[in-house]
Amino acid sequence: MDVVRRNNVTVTGNPQGRTVVLAHGFGCDQNMWRLTVPALADDHRVVLFDYVGAGRSDASAFSEDRYASLDGYAQDVVEVCEALDLRDAVFVGHSVSAMIGVLAADRAPERIGALVMVAPSPRYIDDDGYRGGFGADDIEELLGSLESNYLGWSAAMAPVIMGNADRPELGDELRNSFCATDPDMARVFARTTFLSDSREDLKRVRVPTLVLDCTQDVIAPREVGAYVNRSIPGSTLVTLDATGHCPHLSAPEATNEALTEFLAGLK
Amino acid sequence: MNALKMSTRDTASGPVLEVAGDLDYLNAGQFRDLLPTITVRPGQRLVVDLGALDFCDSSGITALIAAHHHAQSGGGQLVLAAVPANTLRILSIVGLDQVLTIHPDSEVATGA
Amino acid sequence: MMARAGQYSDPHDADDDKTAQAAFAALLEDSAEDLYESAPCGYLSTLMDGTIAKINSTLLGWLGLARSDVVGRLRFTDLLTVGGKLYHETHFAPLLRMQGQISGIALEIKQAGGGRMPVLVSSVVKHGTTGEPLLIRTTVFDARDRRAYEEELLRRQQSAEEARRQAEADRARLQDTFAVLQQSLLPDTLPELPGAEAAAHYHTASPDRLGGDFYDVFPLDGKRFGFFLGDVCGKGPQAAALTSLTRYTLRAAALHDPDPVSALTTLNKVLHERYSAGGDPRYCTAVFGTIDPDPDAGRLTVHLASGGHPPAVVLRADGTAAYLPTPGGLLVGVLPAAPFTDASTTLGPGDTLLLYTDGLTEARTGKDRTSLYGDEALLAFAATQAGRPPHAVIEALGGLLTGFGDGLDDDTALLAIGVPSSDDQTSEDRTSSTR
Numbered sequence: 051m052d053v054v055r056r057n058n059v060t061v062t063g064n065p066q067g068r069t070v071v072l073a074h075g076f077g078c079d080q081n082m083w084r085l086t087v088p089a090l091a092d093d094h095r096v097v098l099f100d101y102v103g104a105g106r107s108d109a110s111a112f113s114e115d116r117y118a119s120l121d122g123y124a125q126d127v128v129e130v131c132e133a134l135d136l137r138d139a140v141f142v143g144h145s146v147s148a149m150i151g152v153l154a155a156d157r158a159p160e161r162i163g164a165l166v167m168v169a170p171s172p173r174y175i176d177d178d179g180y181r182g183g184f185g186a187d188d189i190e191e192l193l194g195s196l197e198s199n200y201l202g203w204s205a206a207m208a209p210v211i212m213g214n215a216d217r218p219e220l221g222d223e224l225r226n227s228f229c230a231t232d233p234d235m236a237r238v239f240a241r242t243t244f245l246s247d248s249r250e251d252l253k254r255v256r257v258p259t260l261v262l263d264c265t266q267d268v269i270a271p272r273e274v275g276a277y278v279n280r281s282i283p284g285s286t287l288v289t290l291d292a293t294g295h296c297p298h299l300s301a302p303e304a305t306n307e308a309l310t311e312f313l314a315g316l317k
Numbered sequence: 318m319n320a321l322k323m324s325t326r327d328t329a330s331g332p333v334l335e336v337a338g339d340l341d342y343l344n345a346g347q348f349r350d351l352l353p354t355i356t357v358r359p360g361q362r363l364v365v366d367l368g369a370l371d372f373c374d375s376s377g378i379t380a381l382i383a384a385h386h387h388a389q390s391g392g393g394q395l396v397l398a399a400v401p402a403n404t405l406r407i408l409s410i411v412g413l414d415q416v417l418t419i420h421p422d423s424e425v426a427t428g429a
Numbered sequence: 430m431m432a433r434a435g436q437y438s439d440p441h442d443a444d445d446d447k448t449a450q451a452a453f454a455a456l457l458e459d460s461a462e463d464l465y466e467s468a469p470c471g472y473l474s475t476l477m478d479g480t481i482a483k484i485n486s487t488l489l490g491w492l493g494l495a496r497s498d499v500v501g502r503l504r505f506t507d508l509l510t511v512g513g514k515l516y517h518e519t520h521f522a523p524l525l526r527m528q529g530q531i532s533g534i535a536l537e538i539k540q541a542g543g544g545r546m547p548v549l550v551s552s553v554v555k556h557g558t559t560g561e562p563l564l565i566r567t568t569v570f571d572a573r574d575r576r577a578y579e580e581e582l583l584r585r586q587q588s589a590e591e592a593r594r595q596a597e598a599d600r601a602r603l604q605d606t607f608a609v610l611q612q613s614l615l616p617d618t619l620p621e622l623p624g625a626e627a628a629a630h631y632h633t634a635s636p637d638r639l640g641g642d643f644y645d646v647f648p649l650d651g652k653r654f655g656f657f658l659g660d661v662c663g664k665g666p667q668a669a670a671l672t673s674l675t676r677y678t679l680r681a682a683a684l685h686d687p688d689p690v691s692a693l694t695t696l697n698k699v700l701h702e703r704y705s706a707g708g709d710p711r712y713c714t715a716v717f718g719t720i721d722p723d724p725d726a727g728r729l730t731v732h733l734a735s736g737g738h739p740p741a742v743v744l745r746a747d748g749t750a751a752y753l754p755t756p757g758g759l760l761v762g763v764l765p766a767a768p769f770t771d772a773s774t775t776l777g778p779g780d781t782l783l784l785y786t787d788g789l790t791e792a793r794t795g796k797d798r799t800s801l802y803g804d805e806a807l808l809a810f811a812a813t814q815a816g817r818p819p820h821a822v823i824e825a826l827g828g829l830l831t832g833f834g835d836g837l838d839d840d841t842a843l844l845a846i847g848v849p850s851s852d853d854q855t856s857e858d859r860t861s862s863t864r
Contacts, residue, residue, distance in 0.1 A: 077519025081527060145519075188511035195512035195537075244515075266478060268506055269518050293478035295518040299526035300477070374791075379662050382710045382763055410787075411714060411737035412759030415768065 051111075053133040057126060058106040061134070062087065063096035069136050070313070071097045071162075073127065075145030075169075076243045077236075079105025082144065086298050089306035094313065097139070099130055103235030112235050120146070120246050124153035131161040138163035140313060145169050145270070145295065146243040148278075152251050164316055165259040166309060169295050170278050171270040172248040180249070183271045189244045193237070252281035259285035260312040262305065266293040286312065319371045321347055330427045331361030331393060334384075337369035340377030348380040352387045359392030366423040368399035377404075378411060385417060398423040471548070471569030477562050479504035488569055491548075493541025505567065510537045510545055521550075525565065529554045535572060547576035607639055614639075614672045619646045622654060624724030625776075625848050628820040630827050632788065632841040641668035641713075642786045642842035643676050647683075649719065655683040655692075658784040658844045659715030659738060659761075667711070674703065675713050675761075683717070689734035692717045693761060693769045697736065700762025712762035714738040716755075716784050720846060727778050729848055734771035736761040739787055739804070742811045744822065746779025746850060750811035752804075753782070779816045781847030788841030789826070792833040802833070819845035 053059070060080065063070075070090055072083040080098040090096050100107040101123055116122035127150060131139065141162045143151035148170030155162040174182045175189055259282050263275025272289065279287035288308045292301035319338040326333050332355050340348060357363045365384055367373075373381075381397070388395040396418045400408065408414045465472055471488025475481050481503050489496055492508060506514045513536040525531045532551040540546055552567040611633065619627045627646050644658040657679050661671040675696060682695035693715065704711040718733025733741065735755035744750045753774055759767040776782060785807075792802045810829060814822045822845045830837055 075519070077516075078523050082523055084527065184511065191510065192512040192515045195510075195516075267518075268514055294522050296523045296526065299523050375660075375662050375787075378760075379710060379712075382712070382760075386705075386710060409756075410739055412757055412768065413737075413763075415757050416759060416764065 053126075053129045056102060056108045056111045057099040057130055058108075059130055059134070060098040061095065062098070063091040063094050065095055067092075067094040068313070068316075069095045069097055069134075069139040071099075071127075071131070071136070071139050071141045073141065073143040073147035073151060074100070074104065075143070075147045076239055081105070082296065083298065085302035086142075086306060086309070089302075089310060090313075094140075097130070097134060097136070101239070102126065103239055109235065112238075114238055117235075117238050118242060120150055120153055120242060120248065123147075123150045123242070124157060127151065127154035128158045128161070131158055136161050140164040140166065140316070142166040142168065142309070143170070144298065145171070146246075149246065149248040149251070152248065152255055155257055156251065156254050159256070162257065164257050164312075165255065166262065166312060167259065167278060168262045168298060168305070169264060169267055169270045169275075170261065171274045172252055172278060172281070173246070174244050174269070175247075177247075180277070181271070181273050183269065183274065184244075192244065193241055249277075249281065252278060253283075255282045255285070258312075258316060260308070261285055261287045262290055262297065262308055263287070264290050264292040264294065264297050264301075267295050269295040320344070322369075323348065323351060325351075325355060328364075328427045331357060331363055333364040333366060333423055333427060335366040335369070335423075337371075339372040340370060340380060341372055341374045342376040345376040345380040348377075349383050352384060355387070357388045357391035357393035361388075361391070361393040362396045362427065363388040363391075363393055364396045364398050364420075364423050364427055366398045367401060367404060368422070370401055370404060373401075373404045373407065378407065378413070381413070381417070394418065396420055470571070471567075473505065473567040473569060475505050475565045475567065477554075477564065479506055479565075481505060482564065491540065491546055491569075491571070492538060505565075508538050510539055513537050521552075525552050525554065529556075535576075538569070547572040549575070610669055611639055614643055614669065614676060616645050616647075620648055620654065622646075622720065622729075622846070623722045624727060625720070625722050625729050625846065626819045627656070627844070627846045628823040629845070630823045630830075630841075630843040632827075632830050632837065634788070634838055634840050639665055639669040639672075641672055642788065642840045643672045644784070644842045644844045645676060645680065646720075646844070646846070647680060649683060649687050652721070653687065654720040654722070655680070655687060655718070656720060656784075656844065656846065657692075657715055657717040658786065658842055659713050659736075660786040660788075660842070661713040662711055664840075671700075671704075671711050671713065674699065675715070679715070679717060683719075687719050689717045689719065689732055690769045690771050693734050693736045693758075694767070697761045697767045697769075698765075701765050704762060705765070710763060712737075712760045715761055716741060727848060728775055729846075730773065730775050731782055731846070732771065732773045734758065734769045736767065736769050739785065739790060742783040742785075742808065743774055743776075744781040744783060744811050744815040744817075744847070746777065746816045748812065748815045750808055750815050752808065776846070776848050778848050779850035781815075781817070781819050781822050781845050783811060783822060783826075784842075784844040785826075786840070786842045788837060788839035789830065789843070791839060792830070792841075793836035793838070794833070802836075816850065818849035819847040822847075 072086060074080055074082045079100045083098060087096055102111045103109065137160060139162055141151040141155065148167035149172055151165050155165060171182060173180060174184050175186050176182050176184065261275055261279045263270060263272055275287060275289065279285050290297045290301050290304045290308065292304060294300045298305045321339055321344040322337040324335050334355065363384060385395040398420045399422045400419055466486040468485060468487055471491060472485040473481060473488060474483040480501065481499050484499055506517050509517055521531060521534055530553040534550050535547065536550050537545045537547055549570040549572045550567060552565050554562045555564050555566055557563045615631055619629060629644055641661040641664055646654060646656040649655045659675065661668050661675060678696050678699045679692055682692040700712060714737040716733055716735045716738045718731055720729055720731055722729040735758040737758055737760035740752040740754050742750055743753050753772050755770040755772050757768055758770040790802055790804055790807055794800050794802050814825050823843055826843050830841060
């Protein structure tokens with residue numbers, strides 16, 4: 051199997067530098083890192099990829115079984131690391147990818163030497179003393195909306211539903227201008243993302259870890275960032291003055307600064 | 318493939334049905350649908366003139382057998398006229414040349 | 430005509446001029462502010478962190494909120510359902526950041542009464558003179574009708590997909606049924622004949638239509654064997670029913686009286702009785718015969734009769750082939766009493782008797798159906814196979830059928846019975862035949 055093709059792996063930056071793997075979260079693809087890459091490229095080798103079902107990954111590699119748990123995605127990360135024979139790389143994961151990075155580092159400790167968790171959440175649903183920010187009902191509503199395909203339909207979606215064999219360019223256009231991908235695969239990714247509970251996995255992290263959260267993030271509130279920080283021994287928490295769930299887009303300078311400072315501090 | 322064309326006329330000896338084109342799986346049904354509209358009286362001959370027949374398959378043979386039964390049920394007799402060589406060969410293989418009356422042309426068949 | 434046309438189009442008409450001016454004046458009085466507030470879509474301006482700075486009355490009306498509850502107090506995501514919020518954070522906001530604009534995204538807004546209103550949202554980032562993002566301008570369109578239409582589309586697509594799956598399943602089931610039925614009309618295997626060999630081949634013209642050819646070889650009385658091969662008229666389920674009736678009638682008749690003419694006469698009675706009423710004659714052509722093997726002499730005697738069926742071919746060890754004529758035998762089932770013609774021959778080592786249906790001789794060899802393979806070509810081909818054992822003859826004929834390609838549009842059955850010459854028998858065959 052060609053992992054590089056499957057996950058649309060791109061390698062850029064300084065080949066002599068330490069490798070930094072940038073992993074996108076639910077809802078987008080490697081394009082999310084466009085404001086991050088320039089800040090790292092001079093001193094680091096930068097690896098980007100798309101999860102199967104996102105961006106320009108090989109959709110034929112999709113398996114509902116494999117990707118029904120975060121382990122399936124973590125296995126993909128390990129395979130990407132193996133395909134490039136990465137050693138001691140820094141894994142930067144956004145949102146659900148932060149947790150995928152935790153699982154991958156546990157599986158392949160020799161390949162992942164440090165973690166950066168951007169707006170992570172080990173558990174989205176509130177649970178007996180834990181505050182994830184969402185009720186079970188909320189998540190059900192999101193998944194229900196995704197299942198009925200309503201959310202995120204663009205104005206041009208109807209012809210796509212009806213099959214657009216006579217206008218293939220329409221599909222391409224949607225793909226290119228959207229991070230949104232195959233609705234069925236996005237549905238599986240959403241279910242896996244929002245129903246997982248990875249709190250126990252945090253305790254097993256043994257590598258230097260930076261946790262980045264935002265002052266205003268409806269998806270990963272500050273309590274959650276603090277929880278992750280507390281659960282990972284020796285981790286560093288930096289709260290960015292940023293709104294929303296994507297500080298690398300809404301506050302790129304602050305994000306890059308925290309990131310480069312952490313990278314510089316690694317041995 | 319040729320269309321099936323049929324026309325009927327009455328003579329002193331009985332009705333004459335002229336068949337042109339293909340009498341095959343696709344259109345033998347037309348032939349059989351036409352039969353009930355043709356009246357054969359006791360002692361009359363139903364002459365089926367195959368002079369312009371291009372092709373006849375097993376469905377066509379079935380249609381001719383139906384014509385035979387139709388003539389008999391009216392107390393008359395089926396006579397085939399001007400049967401093309403290839404159809405005659407098939408009639409001979411299936412033994413119908415021994416059962417059906419076959420005349421070289423419809424004038425002889427109608428006794429004109 | 431001219432005057433009437435002028436009422437609508439002549440710009441110099443004095444009355445119309447006045448009306449147009451009045452309308453234009455009214456339009457001028459529609460201030461930009463009023464246009465903003467009462468536009469048929471929602472308008473919203475937010476700071477980069479999503480805080481709502483400005484909102485029009487139309488959108489407030491949809492939300493059921495007072496301006497004072499919203500401006501400076503709520504963020505755009507607060508107006509959305511939870512699903513919408515998550516979608517906004519994971520898709521909408523990142524794309525807006527990356528592209529500077531995003532258009533026509535379907536979201537749902539929460540209404541004060543607890544209702545949810547489907548909307549289509551477009552946003553654009555306004556930049557300052559130095560290029561820094563200042564605020565986000567958003568339009569919100571009522572998509573209730575559109576959503577209903579899309580739901581209908583989706584429902585239709587799902588039911589069409591379901592119907593297609595069902596049709597495919599039905600078709601597969603029907604083909605399975607056909608295959609099972611077709612097999613019930615033909616023997617699974619042919620019995621071993623002492624000192625002789627039988628081989629058969631069936632070509633199905635279409636998997637969707639049950640064929641009407643049939644054959645069988647079966648033991649009669651411990652010494653002799655019966656065989657038949659034939660062709661019923663028509664195709665499809667009726668033909669299959671007729672084939673079934675024919676096959677089992679012949680087998681039963683043969684046990685009662687194996688004389689070939691008697692067996693065909695019994696079949697004729699049964700078919701005529703069954704099908705003569707109703708003006709829908711059904712019949713078959715058939716060759717029925719008996720095999721009387723004499724393994725010690727290395728010979729067998731064949732006695733057969735034909736009812737309207739093309740004559741059998743006898744392939745001799747000396748390299749010749751000839752028809753075994755059975756002239757005058759009538760189609761089976763057409764008349765209450767029918768003549769059948771019988772014939773006999775003896776097969777020695779290297780001799781083979783070949784039975785076939787007219788799919789073979791009627792195969793088209795040219796563009797139209799006037800160029801058929803024919804009796805003479807078959808005889809010539811048979812001569813090239815003469816001397817070979819039955820399975821080899823059948824194999825060669827199978828190749829011939831394949832070679833016809835589209836020219837072979839009818840089912841075709843082949844049956845060969847013969848005494849292999851000693852050269853053709855493997856040691857294994859010899860062992861089994863002497864047992």
